[in-house]
Amino acid sequence: MLWGRRDSAVRPPSVAGExxxxxxxRVAVHEACDGRWAALHRLVKVLLKVDALGDEVVARSALALVAGLPGLVVRLDGHARPAPYAQYQEPAMRRASTWFSGVSPGPVATALASMHGDGRIRERAVAAMVSQPYTEMMPFLVLRTADWVRPVRDRARAGLAVLLADDPAVCLPAALPMALRLDARLRAGFAVTQVQAAVLAVTEQVWRGVLGEGGRRERRFVFELVLTQGRLRVPDLVTFAELDPDVRLRARAAEAACREAVWTRRLDILQRLARSVRAEVRVVALTGLIRAGKDADVVGHLDDDAPLVRAVARDAARRLGVDVRTRYRTGVEVGEPGSGAIAGLAETGSAADAPLLQRLLGHERARVRAQAVRGLRLLDAVVPGELAALVRDPSPAVVREVTAALRPVSGALPPDLPWELLRDGRVELRRAGYRLLRGRGVDVELRAALILAVDANPRLAERGRADATRIARDAARTTWRRIPRPELQVTGAQHAELVALAARAAAALDEETSQQLSGWLASSHPGE
Structure with a gap:
């Protein structure tokens, strides 16, 4: 369908132009998602250009790009309200209302008019959306069900109720995201209640379609409703628990499946879920096995990789009288110890078990070395000299664990080691050196931050800039603050180095931070 063209002299656009x-x-939508009023204003202008074409297919395609993002629709609605920058948005909204008042307004003009500051225009736009419902305009209609003007609100609510009742299979997927987006807003309860009733009224094919293709919030909403109604069978729950990408849905499905399995004595389901690759599913399944009196089956998970699973297994082992520490020691002493056995020994052992872990520091598998370092840290059995040799381990995971273990005892390390790491070619070693320099005084932290601020790695550079900015602002604070200003206690050579580093990092820092650092360093007098 083509609606009346506003400018008869405009030629039909080409396919390439469309x-x-x-x-x-698409570009305007992407920019408006994170941008401020200027980006939203550009989006409105682009949408109005689309509306000027007079092509319904193109207009609906453009509107769908916006309607698929409920948060953006809400921001556009707020953008249309009178604001201090109204001079930037008023002309565009006046154009939208003028076009909407034409003979045959298009979808874009109708959607924009539904967000106009004049309640009478919004009410007419709502009536147009209800009389000629497009799925792309459903989010805009749902938004008006929470309108602060009662006539607008009542007409939108009546239209939403009728549309959901007449064609729930089409309208529900389009209305559900916006209704849930407005859930916490005043006067939004009607829309949520309507979509809830629609979910309960639609066929199984429709709600399964939402579960398969909807967003995370919509899938969780529908899942809870159909689960409460008992529409999901045990095989469905097992499938969700094993394969669903949403961790919350996996946990809820596993809980429901295991509860049903305990009541019906379906131990095969519990044992199947206990072998799941998902830790949250294994925990629920093992809890079900314990309730079913199968503690012996649960004890087999003592060396599981997940901490919570190990805790559940240890609880079952305690009731059976199993010596957990001996079990973990035996698991660590084998040729290929599992990471779960190493972690379990660290959780239940003492410093007397440290030699068992120290011999694993040279293991060929990086995961074993990393778990051994973590275990020594948890047992409070860190020997700085032994772990310092591992700080340049080929595995980034081992480097992270060694850094975490050495931070509390960094004073016992060679003084030059952190600085050497900070200038190393490997990213994880530069990060380790920076972490080992934290807490050594403001002069050391500032020097390290200025070095890192110009790092080739963007994330490390951002960290260095943030810390340098924090230190500079602390130094520039007014004197009435309770926390005293940081003081530089450096020698003349160290002061000169800080000045040189600040000059080199000036291009990476913002102008205000650079000025604060320059003033602070200029006013600081180096010691002898």
Missing amino acids: SELLGAV
Whole structure:
């Protein structure tokens, strides 16, 4: 369908022109998702250009790009309200209301008019959306069900109720995301209640379609409803628990499946879920086995990789009288110890078990070395000299664990080691050196931050800039603050080095931070 063209002199656009315009809409949508009022204003202008084409297919395609993001629709609605920058948005909204008042307004003009500051225009836009419902306009209609003007709100609510009742299979997937987005807003309860009733009324094919293709919030909402109604059978729950990408849905499905399995004595289901690759599923299944009196089956998970699973297994072992520490020691002493056995020994052992872990520091598997270092840290049996040799381990995981273990005893390390690491070619070693220099005084932290601020790695550079900015702002604070200003206690050579580092990092820091650092260093007098 084509609606009345506003400018009869405008020629029909080419297919390439339509594609280019939709591409501009995509770019504007992307920028408006995180941008401020200027980005939202550009999006409105691009949408109005689409509406000027008079092509329903192109207009609905452009509107779908916006309607698929409920948060953006809400931001656009707030953007249309009168604000201090109203001079930037008023002309665009006036154009939208003018076009909407035409003979045959298009979807874009109708959607934008539904967000107009004039309640009468919004009410007419709602009536137009209800009389000619497009799925792309459903989020805009749902938004108006929470309107602060009662006539607008009542008309939108009546239209939403009728549309959901007449064609829930089409309207529910389009209305559900926005209804859940407004859940915490005042006057939004009606929309949530309507979509809830629609979920309970639709066929199994429809709600399963939402569970398969909807967003995370919508899938969780529908899952809880159909689970409460008993529409999900045990095989369905097992499938969700094993394969669903959402951790919350996996846990809820596993809980429901295991509860049903305990009541019906379906031990095969509990044992199957206990072998799941997901730790949250294994925990629930093992708890079900304990309730079913199968403690012996649970004890077999003492060396599981997940801490909570090991805790559940230890609880079962305690009731059976199993010596857990001896079990873990035996597991660590074998040729290929599992990471779960190493972690379990660290959780239940003492410093007397440290030699068992120290011999694993040279193991060929990086995961074993990393777990051994973590275990020594948990047992409070860290020997700085032994772990310092591992700080340049080929595995980044081992480097992280060694750094965490050495931080409390960094004073016992060679003084030059952290600085050497900070200038190393490997990213994980530079990160380790920086972490080992934390807490050594403001002069050391500032020097390290200025070095890191110009690092080739963007994340490390960002960390260095943030810390340098924090130190500079602390030094520039007013005197009435309770926390005293940091004081530089450096020699003349160290002061000169800080000045040189600040000059080198000036391009990476913002202008205010650079000025604060320069003033602070200029006012600081180096000691002898």
